Amino acid sequence: MPKNTPPGPRDERGVLSARILAAAREEFAHHGWAGTTIRAVARAADVDPALVYHYFGSKEALLDTSTNPPQRWLESVARTWTAPVGRLGEALLRQMLGAWADEEIGPMLRAIVLTAAHDEATREKLRRVVESGLMGVSQLGIDERDRLKRSGLISSQIMGLAMMRFVWKIEPVASMSDDELVSAVAPNLQRYIEGA
Numbered sequence: 182m183p184k185n186t187p188p189g190p191r192d193e194r195g196v197l198s199a200r201i202l203a204a205a206r207e208e209f210a211h212h213g214w215a216g217t218t219i220r221a222v223a224r225a226a227d228v229d230p231a232l233v234y235h236y237f238g239s240k241e242a243l244l245d246t247s248t249n250p251p252q253r254w255l256e257s258v259a260r261t262w263t264a265p266v267g268r269l270g271e272a273l274l275r276q277m278l279g280a281w282a283d284e285e286i287g288p289m290l291r292a293i294v295l296t297a298a299h300d301e302a303t304r305e306k307l308r309r310v311v312e313s314g315l316m317g318v319s320q321l322g323i324d325e326r327d328r329l330k331r332s333g334l335i336s337s338q339i340m341g342l343a344m345m346r347f348v349w350k351i352e353p354v355a356s357m358s359d360d361e362l363v364s365a366v367a368p369n370l371q372r373y374i375e376g377a
Contacts, residue, residue: 206292213299270370
């Protein structure tokens with residue numbers, strides 16, 4: 182075995198790690214920090230608890246890793262902010278709907294949003310993600326204060342809609358088509374983008 186290869190099942194390393202992370206996201210999202218145990222994560226991932234410790238070291242490290250936003254999502258958000266101003270509201274909304282529907286990004290978003298309600302470190306991570314990843318790339322407004330106000334209001338609308346649709350599943354928002362939501366909500370976002 183090469184010196185740099187950590188112990189463990191090499192052929193399945195990525196598969197097992199991904200399975201543990203998926204299980205952890207669900208557990209943290211449903212039960213919060215206090216209600217989630219390494220044993221429960223291992224049971225949901227169908228692995229031995231020792232393997233969870235082997236890959237992640239601790240419950241704190243597992244929570245941190247399972248709520249890290251994928252780089253491809255952050256890059257997609259940044260690209261979306263470069264859409265033509267006249268179509269930016271729709272572009273941002275469609276980006277959010279696509280992210281929550283994504284098999285990897287959706288569960289991570291759900292886990293970080295729900296766990297942030299119970300865990301201060303995750304709440305701080307969510308704040309950083311919103312301020313830098315969601316609002317920080319915005320180029321709106323006439324000055325920095327105006328930019329922050331506009332992008333903050335846009336983010337609040339998008340996050341509120343995501344909670345209604347994907348987390349709380351409140352009708353009729355939960356079952357509206359993407360096109361119906363875009364038609365109803367994008368004009369409001371556009372007002373924050375271009376309005377006085």
